[in-house]
Amino acid sequence: MTSFETIRLIHTVLNLYYIEKMKQAEIAECLSLSLAKVNRLLQQAVDLGYIEFVIRTPFQNLFTLEERLKAIFGLQEAIVVPEIGGTSNLLLNSIGTAAATFLLEHLRDGDTLAITPGTTVQAVVRSIEAARPYNVVVVPILGSVQGEIESDMNYLATQMGERLGGKAYQLHAPAFADTQEAAEMLRSMEPVKKILEIGRNATVALLGIGTVDPQASRFVQFTALSAEEMKNIAEGCGGVGEISAHVYNIDGQPCAKDYADRVIGLSLKEIHKIPYRIGVAGSAAKALPIYGALKGGYLHALITDETAALGVLEIFDGKFHNHKN
Template identity: 40%
Template sequence: MLDHNLDFETARQMHTVLVLHFLEGMKQSEIAQRLNLSHSKVNRLIAQGRRLGMVRIDIETPYQRLMELEAALVQATSLSSAVITPTVSANAETNLQQVGKAAASVILENVRDGDVIAITGGKAVSATVDNLVADRSFDVTVVPLTGGVQGKFYTDVNNLASRLAERLGGRALMVHAPLFAESRAQCEMLKEMSSVREVFDLARAANLALTGIGSIEPSGSSYYDLNPVPEEDRKMMVGLGVSAEFMAHLILEGGSLANYELNSRLVAVAPSEISGCRTVIGVASGPHKVRPIQTVLNGKYLDSLILDEGTVNAVLTEMERSKNVA
């Protein structure tokens, strides 16, 4: 607030200095020379003008709408942060790559030497790894959150972990076990193997966790690339209220784990077990991910979420519709 006891001459001089510095972009030394003032006097006038509220800085960005969407998503959920990328194309792959690039930047902003990074498989995680270019090497360890699935490039979490570690200049540890065991007993046995247990223990306490968000609707799902499921079982899962795959686990619409046989055979860290991670980052893109994203948000599994503009608009619209119905 402006001090009314400030004498007119000092106020006029302060105003002149502030205009020259903030509006005309002059350096303090240039202002001192023009007004025949000492450099320290110019510095004091600027500092005093700030304290008196004479300086207001407005930042305009062409992406203001994205910032507003980020704030709206955080306000509507338990997230601590969100990053929204512009939807630049009708091509789903192009938008996915944009989201992956943003997620790669978030990883680089948050990673520290000595960190453990835990990751899942998935197309969005693969896009993140593809777009990560570090300016320096980081002393990090990258570990999988799940057992492995051979086949498509994005289902092989061990390969993704290795690629991410290579791009960061760190090392990767592998889980030498399948994602799905043949029985619950075999699953427990595999998870108790020292080589698997040690990796999963690191994953549970990771500094950063990077996860995809999967759909189980047949039209857009890559869950069935992990484990082939008969068509009648797919319909039954939807009928039971399963609406997302997260860390290879089937999740009910309210956010809890589904009591479904496949979940009991998963060689993987459970979603509830990553609550101790410093930051859990979710990444997703596409209209078929709207319901799964809501489901994962209902479970409060994430600290940060990275989406494209079209997807987040659909998520927020659906949240508002659900609120009005309730």
């Protein structure tokens, strides 16, 4: 048991070190102690629980969300940007900037970067400001969707390649075919097979996470899928989100197989084999799709916003509570 005299001495040393900001050598001289003795007393204070460290940095709540996401879903990295009022473009730019910085920190010369379409991926591409050329290859892992040229799959791949100073491939095929037979024929074409094989050998993937909500999904706008078909995917098949046009349920399991068979691109199983996968998505509407993607283990890293992160954790807490009951 630590004596009263020792505790008093420890208290004196702690005050001089942490409050008065004295150096250990100065404390030793002031109290006629050896430097080693002061060091031991400080360590003893830690061991006995006399010191409580509290970190109060700005945005501490966001860092706490990041740690929870990593702990619950086994992520290697999570970045949560602050909630931003105003237009959705402000949110996209915020996530895009954070994701672009993260991507540049993790890319290495010789990497093959697989990318999917989407407005958030587009925001990442716009935010890339490489300080040096990267000797990388950029490859799309999904065919093109009709719509604005800025969000076209091949345009995004080309722009990403140019901004990184690397090389970009293009996949000249639609994202969806009218029938399974047509999709199989397209996937068997040599130029398409070549690009998809490059995608399978990618080392890093930048993945947009989409919703299957008929009111919000961009695939309703740019494909032959009707709002009724999207409703069936969500309600009839239990779909909650999509990565590279492949739909999964709340547990991250692939679903809507008839729909998936019409996709010209890598499957979820093939995407899962890419060594490092970065997911980007934000807003309250993306909470459920992100949750499903995390449950499916499709991501090593997630860059999102505060609203989506809170939504994901709320879903987890709700399911955990129901499971306990």
